[in-house]
Amino acid sequence: MQKENLDTSLLNHYYDQMALKKLPSIFRITLPITLIQKSTFTHVEAFVKERFDLLHSEVDVLASLYTHNNELTPTQLYDLTIFSSGGMTKILKRLEQRELISRKPDLNDKRCMLVCLSDKGEKLILEIFEQVAQKCTKFFDVLDESEKEVFAGLLKKVLFNIDSVECPLKE
Numbered sequence: 427m428q429k430e431n432l433d434t435s436l437l438n439h440y441y442d443q444m445a446l447k448k449l450p451s452i453f454r455i456t457l458p459i460t461l462i463q464k465s466t467f468t469h470v471e472a473f474v475k476e477r478f479d480l481l482h483s484e485v486d487v488l489a490s491l492y493t494h495n496n497e498l499t500p501t502q503l504y505d506l507t508i509f510s511s512g513g514m515t516k517i518l519k520r521l522e523q524r525e526l527i528s529r530k531p532d533l534n535d536k537r538c539m540l541v542c543l544s545d546k547g548e549k550l551i552l553e554i555f556e557q558v559a560q561k562c563t564k565f566f567d568v569l570d571e572s573e574k575e576v577f578a579g580l581l582k583k584v585l586f587n588i589d590s591v592e593c594p595l596k597e
Contacts, residue, residue: 491547
C-alpha cells in the first residue's frame with residue numbers, strides 16, 4: 427500500500443534532533459526540499475499513470491516538446507531529460523504509437539529527424555498540466571499568495587545558483 431502522507435511525528439522528531447545535536451542548519455532546508463520533491467513526484471506520477479495511462483518519462487518528453495516550440499531533435503530531448511538514448515527510443519515509439527508525437531526531417535540537418543508534438547499530444551499535455559496544477563495547488567494552500575511569491579523567488583534564486591556553482595560535493 428502506498429504511503430499517502432508524510433509522518434509529521436517523524437518530521438517533528440527530526441527537527442528536534444537537529445537542534446539537540448547541533449546539526450548544520452542547511453539540513454533544515456535540504457531535507458524539506460527533498461521530501462517535498464519526493465512526495466509531489468510520487469503523487470503526480472500515480473495520478474498521471476491512473477488518469478492518463480502515461481509514465482512520468484512520457485509526460486516529461488511531451489512537456490519538453492511543449493515548452494520548446496513543439497519540436498526538438500532526439501539529442502535535444504535526451505539533454506533535457508534524464509533518460510538514456512535507448513530509453514528515449516522506447517519512449518518516443520510509445521508516444522508515436524499513441525499519435526502524441528510525430529517525426530519529420532530536419533531541414534537544417536538532413537541526417538536528423540525532428541520529434542514534433544502532435545495536436546493530440548499538445549491537447550493532452552495541456553490537460554495534464556491543468557489537472558496536475560489543480561492537485562498540486564493543494565500542497566501549498568498553507569501559504570498565502572505573498573508567501574508563495576517569496577518562496578518561488580527564493581527557489582529560483584537557489585536553482586540558478588546551483589546551476590552556476592561547480593558541485594561542491596566533488597573531490
